[in-house]
Amino acid sequence: MAPVAGEKELPNVLPHTTATQVPLRRLQRSMDARHLIMIALGGVIGSGLFLSSGYTISQAGPLGAIIAYLIGAVVVYLVMACLGELAIAYPVSGAFHIYAARSIGPATGFTTAWLYWLCWVVALGSEFTASGILMQRWFPGVPVWLWCLIFAAVLFLLNAVSARVFGEAEFWFSLIKVVAIVGLIVLGGAAIFGITPLSAEHPPAILFSNFETPDGLFPGGFSGVLVTALAVFYAFSGSELIGVAAGETKDPAKNIPKALRSTVLRLVVLFVGAIAVVAAILPYEQASVTSSPFVDVFEYVGVPFAADIMNFVIITALLSAGNSGLFSCARMLFSLAEEGHAPQRLSYLTKRGVPIVALSVSILIGLVSLLTSVIAPGTVYLVLVSIAGFAVVAVWMSIVASQFFHRRAFVRAGGDIKTLAYRTPLYPALPIVAFALLFISIVAIAFDPNQVAALYFGVPFVGACYLYFWWRHGRKRRTDDAAVPVVAGVTE
Numbered sequence: 001m002a003p004v005a006g007e008k009e010l011p012n013v014l015p016h017t018t019a020t021q022v023p024l025r026r027l028q029r030s031m032d033a034r035h036l037i038m039i040a041l042g043g044v045i046g047s048g049l050f051l052s053s054g055y056t057i058s059q060a061g062p063l064g065a066i067i068a069y070l071i072g073a074v075v076v077y078l079v080m081a082c083l084g085e086l087a088i089a090y091p092v093s094g095a096f097h098i099y100a101a102r103s104i105g106p107a108t109g110f111t112t113a114w115l116y117w118l119c120w121v122v123a124l125g126s127e128f129t130a131s132g133i134l135m136q137r138w139f140p141g142v143p144v145w146l147w148c149l150i151f152a153a154v155l156f157l158l159n160a161v162s163a164r165v166f167g168e169a170e171f172w173f174s175l176i177k178v179v180a181i182v183g184l185i186v187l188g189g190a191a192i193f194g195i196t197p198l199s200a201e202h203p204p205a206i207l208f209s210n211f212e213t214p215d216g217l218f219p220g221g222f223s224g225v226l227v228t229a230l231a232v233f234y235a236f237s238g239s240e241l242i243g244v245a246a247g248e249t250k251d252p253a254k255n256i257p258k259a260l261r262s263t264v265l266r267l268v269v270l271f272v273g274a275i276a277v278v279a280a281i282l283p284y285e286q287a288s289v290t291s292s293p294f295v296d297v298f299e300y301v302g303v304p305f306a307a308d309i310m311n312f313v314i315i316t317a318l319l320s321a322g323n324s325g326l327f328s329c330a331r332m333l334f335s336l337a338e339e340g341h342a343p344q345r346l347s348y349l350t351k352r353g354v355p356i357v358a359l360s361v362s363i364l365i366g367l368v369s370l371l372t373s374v375i376a377p378g379t380v381y382l383v384l385v386s387i388a389g390f391a392v393v394a395v396w397m398s399i400v401a402s403q404f405f406h407r408r409a410f411v412r413a414g415g416d417i418k419t420l421a422y423r424t425p426l427y428p429a430l431p432i433v434a435f436a437l438l439f440i441s442i443v444a445i446a447f448d449p450n451q452v453a454a455l456y457f458g459v460p461f462v463g464a465c466y467l468y469f470w471w472r473h474g475r476k477r478r479t480d481d482a483a484v485p486v487v488a489g490v491t492e
Helices: 033-044 047-060 062-089 095-103 106-135 144-161 163-192 221-235 241-248 252-281 293-301 306-339 356-375 380-412 429-445 453-481
Strands: none
Touching: 033 163, 033 241, 033 252, 033 306, 047 062, 047 221, 047 252, 047 293, 047 306, 062 221, 062 241, 062 252, 062 380, 062 429, 095 106, 095 306, 095 380, 106 144, 106 306, 106 356, 106 380, 106 453, 144 163, 144 306, 144 356, 163 252, 163 293, 163 306, 221 380, 221 429, 241 252, 241 306, 252 293, 293 306, 306 356, 356 380, 380 429, 380 453, 429 453
């Protein structure tokens, strides 16, 4: 597919090696940087921030929660810095497994793709269910399952028309969430200093008195901050969706780095700012039991109909995350089919460049995941959720490892790093530090009873993917590889 008008041709950075050939671009490049930013924010900002931020504060304390989110933001920056170089080198849809397959090995790419696909498929079911439950505030007589089907149909249609329609829908979905968070930061920030023009009671300035809890600044100790930081890594998952959408982005060399920088900056301001305001206004003990800290803060500053407004915002947040997740699922299946690692039928595209078969399969499996949450919550669904949680950090590890090996292969093949449209800074220290931090977080999960199931099921799932790939493709590849010469030090 020829580049669209105004877009620079982006050859592979190692054009003469079989290790870096990417599938022929056939998806439509119709999204701008603003779409990428909102897609990433849409995947990240979900019910966790709006509903669970109070629990985060109760675990680490007000100051500890802020520190945990700052640590998470640093890790996100490191991963995004690696993602930028890869997304421009391989501007294809469903790119994570392409990065890993070309830079590390095809089995790693195969495993990464299925981990990430399963992560979002499981999320789809939970987003639909939560949205249906929240809708009962206004329509108590309508069953939850009917809302699930309605929301599934709406998201399917938004994704089925075109990537541009999906991008526009996600832009406005995400904008609603961002406006709500900015409103909390501005109004709540003013209330901290006693400025509450909307309130009839006009409470006095509380400043940061709630940061000092009866048990000190860190009531849960350092371990509380650490456990919260692990949860924050998962809270920031979705920022990597920029890589998934790289194959449908106009002028990737310009728009992807711009989107990455803007996304990280906005995540830091929105997440850390919101947590700081909630921690300052809500007493430490109250934050752990509230249904939504955002509702409490908005009521404190005098916003009318705070509960209804936040109910709408949270439903929007859930549908936004589901919209991004469905997009990601479809592109992963499409990309796997392009690679020959999934049925070829999944690579079918409509005239508008939408992988409709992959999209249909993903929405159906998402609904099946929803059924398992009802029929077998303690067995099948528990396994799926555990693997999905493990997948987030595992995929980030594959991204930073891919960048490390990609750059090394590029230099060994005689490439000039000055020619790269975007360069990961501080190489090789940055990817090494990022991988080490992510690996530590995986190990630390073993010491958290609430998250250890992710290891019990996630690690065996990864092993099963590698074994299946070797059984299905490895034996044949060993024969084929014997006839492939080594080119510039890089093998297939």
